[in-house]
Amino acid sequence: MGRRLLGDFMTARHHHENAASILLRFDNLTLGYDRHPAVHHLSGEVGAGTLLAVVGPNGAGKSTLLKGIVGELRPLEGSIELIGMSRRKIAYLTQQSTLDASFPISILDFVAMGLWGEFGAFRRFSQGARQRIEAAIAAVGLAGLENRPIGQLSGGQLQRVRFARVMLQDAPLVLLDEPYSAIDTNTMHDLARLVRRWHAEGRTVISVLHDMDHVRAEYPQALLLAREAIAWGTPSEALSAENLLKARHVAESGKTPTDTVCHAAPPLPTEHLLP
Amino acid sequence: MSLLATLADLPLIAPFVEFGFMRRALAGCLALSLGATPIGVFLMLRRMSLAGDAISHAILPGAAIGYLLAGLSLSAMTLGGLIAGVTVALLAGGIARNSVIKEETSLATFYLISLAAGVLIISMRGSSVDLLHVLFGSVLALDDPALFLLASFASLSILSIATGLRLLVLECCDPSYLNHVSRLGPLAHYGFMVLLVLNLIGGFHALGTLMALGIMILPAATARLWVNDIVLLLVVASFTAFAGSIAGLLLSYYANLPAGPAIVLTLGALYLISMLIAPLGPVVARLRPRWHFEH
Known part of the structure; x- marks a missing residue:
């Protein structure tokens, strides 16, 4: 086994843990x-x-x-x-969310909070992050509604938005x-597919x-x-x-x-x- | 030169060109519109408008003790107000949670005790003119230190909101998620409370205890009737606050009315008009056909 570079140890361990x-x-x-x-x-x-x-x-x-x-x-x-x-x-999706659905925030900005672990409170979102946010919104079937305020969503759509945020947490x-x-049932079907x-x-x-x-x-x-x-x-x-x-x-x-x-x-x- | 002279003759501009106290009032209102109004937007979104009112009143006895010790001194009254305001801001939430007295009653008790104590303390030493000054502010008598104070608080608020916007928004719209992903939740909460107290003190110097919240809540509520996005909300609210302040100052100048109430009343009028004509107001929302919300 050759010399390990700095950081290899972590990746190897991570891999090992995932395996069994x-x-x-x-x-x-x-x-x-x-x-x-x-x-x-x-x-x-x-x-x-x-x-x-x-x-x-x-x-x-x-x-x-x-x-x-x-x-x-x-x-x-x-x-x-x-x-x-x-x-x-x-990533923890609570049953009774403290989410204030009347808060004036767009789906895009809300889902972006899923990247908190990566970007925290103060770092600027990169272009790549923006694409991942849009991809997550598309994955829950809300593509095209990125700029809609969350207050205008139905219960099912709101749950889709929360799933998109979970997705970005990459947990x-x-x-x-x-x-x-x-x-x-339609929403449940789509979300169950994400879980799979x-x-x-x-x-x-x-x-x-x-x-x-x-x-x-x-x-x-x-x-x-x-x-x-x-x-x-x-x-x-x-x-x-x-x-x-x-x-x-x-x-x-x-x-x-x-x-x-x-x-x-x-x-x-x-x-x-x-x- | 002639253009300037023509401008100076316009009735909307002339008072500001002619009188230094009007320019100072304008500058003070600009500072409040840029600093206090965005804080008012968050106050509204956190459903703390009434708590803001209670804290605004809590500043009074603190400022009054400062007054008792040092007269109408800006620094003494600011310091007293700051101590009293921060104390109550920290206490108000805790007491409601740990007692059979519900939050709104708890706020009302603070409000009443503070107002009575403040008025009493000022009456012990001062005249009724001083009392009026404290209750309704002195936007037409802002001196250099007062303007500097307002500008400093405004700058601090703008910087804090600009850097901490993501934090403030998440703390407001989904606090349990914030507490799960970050340790900064308490910083957001207490940082906001401190900014609130500072801006209420700024508002207290210009508009007095009873009106300070006016330039925070009324423009915020007005803007909420027009826009549905937090950043736009902050911008529109600040703009509304400043426009309303100019109109209020002119109203007070030409109709010979007290300036503070004239400004707050103008902001109130903008709010009431918005209720009637703004897209998110109750009237327009009802008239609009339902299919508009489908996609």
Whole structure:
């Protein structure tokens, strides 16, 4: 092996990590608000390049889990380990956005904020950046509307705009919190195609979803969450009728199965570590 | 020479050519239009217009203590106002979040206490002329230090907005995204609050406690009825503010009215007219057929 140039080490390591490694590790993770746990004793690993759906009844802690991953919420117990990347590099599409849609800003300027990691608050956008912004807008099917203010968009179009911004963030890990709630099927179809593309590009995508048929059709992996992990594996296994019933039971009883004697759940089998 | 002489005779220009105090008032209004009005645009977009009003009033007792100690001294009143304004700007948000009192009530309490305290403190030492001066400003009596102060605040605001525009816009339109991708969120928030207080103090010297916000909010609201893009909004608002100031000064000159209220009233008239005829106003938006928004 010849002498390595400065910087080669980083690229080599990056490549290595993408090839066969773990991006995210939960270890006995408990997350919650005011000491009321919303996610309970979750352990498991997410491999780099995984396309994972998080499914579960209302109040199961799905959104809480994403908040924990992105660092908005500190674990009450246990840990979330993000391996080989910083939290700021995560692209996170929240369910309830703080986006003020009445703000007078064009689609172009709004989507450009996706390049914040690269250009920050003060650097001038390059010509190449401009082309990437336009390409992202075209990729979500809004070409030609670049100068339209976001206040004039429909809910579906607004979600397309937010997806375009996620695209520009060029993130190794993408978190989507109910990305298709309250939007038309056409938009959902187009956006799901983008998610497939991100997966093909080797990015790790974790989506909180409600539509079981969509998960079965599109996602190689599913985590069924009802405060604690009920099942984690391929959708056909994880979302079996038996597991779904169990999840609903846990959600309705308002107790986790381990509530009476609070101990860590046994570690899940690691079969879900797909390449 | 004859051209200049002809210009000087035009009724719209003559008062400014003839009287130094009118030129000074014009320069002060230009500074406020360039500095305070863009801050007013962000104030409006952050839905903080009323908070701005409360902070504007909070400046009064601070300035009044300065007045008590040093009379109508520019630096003492500026410093007092600055301390009081920044204190309240920092407190106002926190109190609303940590109490059963909701934000608007909390702002109203600040507003009332500040106004009462300010008026009382000034009355302890000064005359009712001084009180009027503080409440309604003295745009026709701006001296060199006051003009220099207004110009400095305006320059600082323009520079800050020009360099931090992306930051200010994102902090305003999608704050949680900003906090996720950057550590600069608090800088944007507190930096903006400081700029707000500085400009309110500038406005306080020219237009007084009760009118300072007028040249910030009214042109911003007017511009919002005409344009839908943040950069255009800043430009149109500044232009509106300056045009309204000139008209207001002329109105006060020819009709012999107090200048501050005349300026604010002119800006108010521009706003009301815009409500009727501007493309984004309620009237035109209703008349316009719906298909216009389809594509």
